Amino acid sequence: MKEESLSMIGRFLFALPIMIFGIFHFMNATEMSGIVPAYLPAPTVFVYISGAGLILASLSLILKIQTSLAMLLLGIMLLIFALTVHLPGAMDGAQASMSNLLKDIALSGAAFYFSGRFKS
Secondary structure, rough: OOHHHHHHHHHHHHHHHHHHHHHHHHHOOOHHHHOOOOOOOOOHHHHHHHHHHHHHHHHHHHHHHOHHHHHHHHHHHHHHHHHHHHHHHHHHHHHHHHHHHHHHHHHHHHHHHHHHHHOO
C-alpha cells in the first residue's frame, strides 16, 4: 500500500473512535459527570465541553482543517484526563482506571504525533 493510503486509513481509524467517545459524552453526560474531579464546578458542563472537543478534533482530522492545532489540543486534553481522572483511581489499584489511564496516554501520544504531521 502507498504511504498516502496508509496515512488516510490511519487518520480515519484514529478519528472514528474519538468521534464515538465524543458522542458517548453527550449520550451519557449524567453518568460521566461522576468521574469529573470534585474540585471542578458543574461537572456535567465539563462532560459536554469535552465531548464537543472530541467531536471537533475528530472532524478536524477527517476534514484536514486546522489539524495541527486540533490534535495538539486533543493531546493536551487527553493527557489532562489521564492525570486528573484516571491516575488517582489507578494509584488506588482500580484496574479499569489503569486501563483508561494507559488508553488516554496512548491516544494523547497519537494526537501529538498527528499534530506534528500536519502543518495547518
